[in-house]
Amino acid sequence: MLDDNNKVQKIKMQANGILLSLMLLISSQSLCQTDLRGIWNGRITTDNHEAGADYMISIEEHKDGIVSGKALLYKPNLFAYAYGVQQFFGTIEKGTITINDIQIIDGRLPTSQYYLCFKLSKLQYKQSDGQESLSGNWTSETPNCLPGKISLTRLDEQNTAGVPEYVLKAIKRYGTEPGFRKTTLSKPLVVDVSNKILKLELKDYLKEDNDTVSIFFNRQPLFNKVNIKKKAHTFIILLNSDLAVNELIMYANNLGTIPPNTSNLVISDGRKTHNLLIESTLQKSVAIYLKYNPR
Template identity: 30%
Template sequence: MRTILFLVAILTGSMGLAQDLSGIWRGTLTQEAGGCFPVYNLEFQVAFTNNSMEGRSFDFYDRNRFVKHHFNGRFNAQTGRLVIIEDRVMEVNIPVDCVPCTKTYDLVYSKQNGREQLTGTWKGYESESHKACPPGKITLYREANSAFPVDIDQPEALAKLQQNLKIESREKEVVTTIQLDTSNIRIDLYDNAEIDNDTVTIFLNNKLLLYKQRLTDKPLTLTLKAFPDMDYELMMYADNLGSIPPNTALMVVTAGRRRHELRLSASDKKNAVVRFRYYPK
């Protein structure tokens, strides 16, 4: 009997270790008396690696009234418990008589009738005054789609630059679509041949990430934590054609143990595009 129980414990632990919480989780968040609303909608966009997670949280009354935070968290695969801590307010669009609340979530993962869920409690503090917010409870379910656009991290300076940036409208040429089995992605861009002063501007899902950067034998590097079953599109815009047209680049995509090498070519008539998507195992 002890041997059987020991084997069951091993199998249970192995199942926990294999659990991937990446993706979209959505449901309700309640708040005790004193909050702006007694019940909110709540969505987590989770990128999960080795029992650590980061992502975005949206507590919202509707699509036009919401607070968006960045968060980090840890998952205990043996107990099913996870703690998520919001560490940065990213966007606020709420009534003037409400205040954003930055929260810590204490949750448990379970599966009921074949449906995955996160349940637990939360507490927090007002983002400006640091006064305690009335706490509450949470129930979330894994969902296929997000109620909000999945965001791309963009440096503040580039976000401001993009607001007034004007680039020529050009045809898109899709080089390939890559299927990935990990959320951690590294993208390196080099000059493809002779270094001839090729300069590029790079967008990912229409977010400006590199602006007028020269391609050389040293990489221009981007990193991304991809959400599962979401489409990502990297576009290379040629700022010039170098001394040997067209503007060419070697793009190396490293995802886990896999490495993809692609040759991109852009001109004053077309942009080079690579699409990719993360499919969890």
């Protein structure tokens, strides 16, 4: 009799495990199929503190499990017209949106004592009674930035009651496309890699025509004004494991004698090689998202 009870209990546990797996799979598929682009508004708080602020994110790109956009923090009840805007990008996996703040792009802080935290946020999507929400936790490596929670709902841009006009202007100031140094960013090229140490080779695509590019890694300058030649420039980068994805940006300093600015970028992780044709202009830079998937 005891053996029979154990068998029943084991079958129930297996069934519950299968059901949970199916629920997670459905949730993940549903989120991947949901267009998250748009403005989300709500609150950001700090654990064990009453301090909090209004918080808004604008998801401007959502493709192949990658999101990017801008985040804005404001506190109109305390500092009128004060705000800070950060660029972010991240991934969607197993129903969780993980986003990283990577760069401060705009801001009007009240004094030098106030600063923005660079956050790693893990948010869950939910739809209930016709309302869409994102909520979860955030942490930060920025000194004195304690962890907390984020709660957002999708903003109906036809009804923005309660949102200050200067906030909406600030979040839209750089347009609805991801931007970098007064250029728009291409739809990101997503590259899956299985090693944190990557070898990159950059050379001219067809014919040397004095193309020059600057390369930025996670919004920090890596190489400035590299002259593209038939002989490859070779360099090594180490991925930041704290980020959901690592970003490379190819920024055209000129168009050479034969526009557009073209180059060939080879990315090797020791197991696989990715060969990318890069075409950038003075108006559009190329974004490459390196997604680490250890094997």
